[in-house]
Amino acid sequence: MMVGEQMMVGEQMMQLSTQASLLRPPHAGPPIPHAASLADQPHNAVSALEELGTVITVAKNAEIWAQGDNVQYSYRIVSGCIRLVKLMEDGRRQISEFLVAGDWLGFDGTAIQDVAAEAVAGSVLKRYKRCAVDALASRDNSVAHWRFELMSQKLYLAQEHMLTLGRRTAGERIAAFLLDMEARTGRDRSGTVPLPMNRSDIGDYLGLRLETICRVLSRLKRAGAIRTSSTGFSIRDRAALEVCASETLH
C-alpha cells in the first residue's frame, strides 16, 4: 500500500513538476482573486528560507498533525492536496480549507493547532522548522510582512467561505467550488480538472451531505454544464456553471 502511494505521488510529481516551484503556478483558468501574488514569497528571502526546508512525503489519508497538536513545523505543498479538518465528538466534520501545490500550512501564530491536517491524496511537502521561520521573520522584515499578508489572505478566504456556508444554496456552493478548483489547480491537456478529494470531503467542506453533492453534480451533468470522471471533472458549459455559482433564483 505504501508502495502504491509512492507510485501515486510519483505520478503527480510528473504532472506537476513544472509547478513545483516556490511561486504559484501559472493558471490555465481565469484569474483568481484570492490566490495570485500574495501567496508568493518575497524574492530576497527565498534562498534563506529554502535552505531551511526538507522534503517529506505523506501517504493518502495520513495525518500531518492532529487537532490539538503542538506543531513545530510549517509546510509548503510541493504536490498533492491537504485538508484542514475540525472534528466534533459525535463525528460531525468540517473541512475549513483544501490546500494544493504552492499553498502554505502551519504557519499560524500559535503552535497549538485547532484543526487537523490530513493528506487528501499522496502528497509531497517541504517542511520548515517553525522557530527558524520565526527567527527569519524577526531578522527580515519582508518575511514578516509576507507571512502577515498570507494570514490576511487566509482570513479573506475564511470570510468568503462563511458566506457560502451561511447563505448560499447547495447548487451555488458546488458550482462555485468546481470553478474554484479549476482556478486553483488548473486543467490538464484533455481539459480535466482533478478532484483528488471524495464526495464526502467535498460535503464536509461545503456543509452538505455527500448525497447532496452527488445529486447536484448529476443535475449539472444533466444540464450539460459539466462532465465527471473518476479522477475529476471537465467544464462543458462555463457560462451555465457560472450562472449556477451566482444564482439567486433557480
Next chain:
Amino acid sequence: MMVGEQMMVGEQMMQLSTQASLLRPPHAGPPIPHAASLADQPHNAVSALEELGTVITVAKNAEIWAQGDNVQYSYRIVSGCIRLVKLMEDGRRQISEFLVAGDWLGFDGTAIQDVAAEAVAGSVLKRYKRCAVDALASRDNSVAHWRFELMSQKLYLAQEHMLTLGRRTAGERIAAFLLDMEARTGRDRSGTVPLPMNRSDIGDYLGLRLETICRVLSRLKRAGAIRTSSTGFSIRDRAALEVCASETLH
C-alpha cells in the same frame, strides 16, 4: 437623533468605563479560550501606538467602511459593538464577526476590505493611521508579532465559526452564541448580558432567519435556561444552556 445616539454612547461608556483600557477586561464568566491575552498589545509598544490614535464616535448603524473600500485606518473599540458584514447582490447577508470593547478591526494586510464594518450600537473607537502602524511594526518586532498573533486568533475564530455554520443545529448555534456573548462582554450586577444587536443580526451571524432565532430563544425560555429582556438576556440554568450548546441529540 444624533443627540439620542450620543446619549446612548454616553451611557455605554459609563457602563464600560472600567473596561475601556488597552487590555481586555477581566471577565465575569468562565474562561474564554479565544480572547484572552493574545488580544493584548505588548506593553513596550503601548505608549508608542497610543500617541498615534484619535478617538472617534459612530452612531448606531453608521458605516465605518463599506465593502470594497480602501481603508486607511485601523481601529480599536473603546465601547460599543461593531459588525463585519458581507452582502450579496440579492440582499443575502453574512455577518462574519461581532466586535466588542477591546477588539481590533481593519488591520488586515490588504487595505481593500471585502467586508463592511457597521456600528451595531453607538460606539466609541480609537483610530490609528494604518501606515503609521505599519511603520511601527517594521521598526518594532514585538508590534509585528502582536499583529501576527491577532491575525492567527481571528483565523482560529473563523475556523470555529465555519464549523458552526456548516455543521451545528440552530439550537446549538444560539446557545453557544449566548454563552460566547456572556464570556466576551460579561454581565452587569443584575446578571444581564447585553445583546446590542437585533434578532436579524444574530440570524445573519449564525446563518439562520430571524424567526428561527426567536423560536429557539422562546424554547430556551420555556425550558427555564434563560430569561430575555429588551436590552439583553440572563442565564437561569447555565448547565442546561451548556448542554444545548454542545448537543448532539435533543
Next chain:
DNA sequence: CGCAGGTTTGAAGCAAGTCAATTACCGTGG
C-alpha cells in the same frame, strides 16, 4: 473473478425557511 470502497439514485422525513398576522416596545407629541 469478486470483493471493498466510493458513488449514484430513490423514497420518506424533518429542520429550518417562508409568508403572514399579532403582540410588545419605545419614542414622540398632543
Next chain:
DNA sequence: CCACGGTAATTGACTTGCTTCAAACCTGCG
C-alpha cells in the same frame, strides 16, 4: 399622562431544500 405610530419581536401555519435511510451500481485492484 396617555394615545399614537413605527419598528422589532413573537407566534402560527404551511412549504421546502436538504437530510436520512436504504438499495443498487460502478470501478479499481488483489
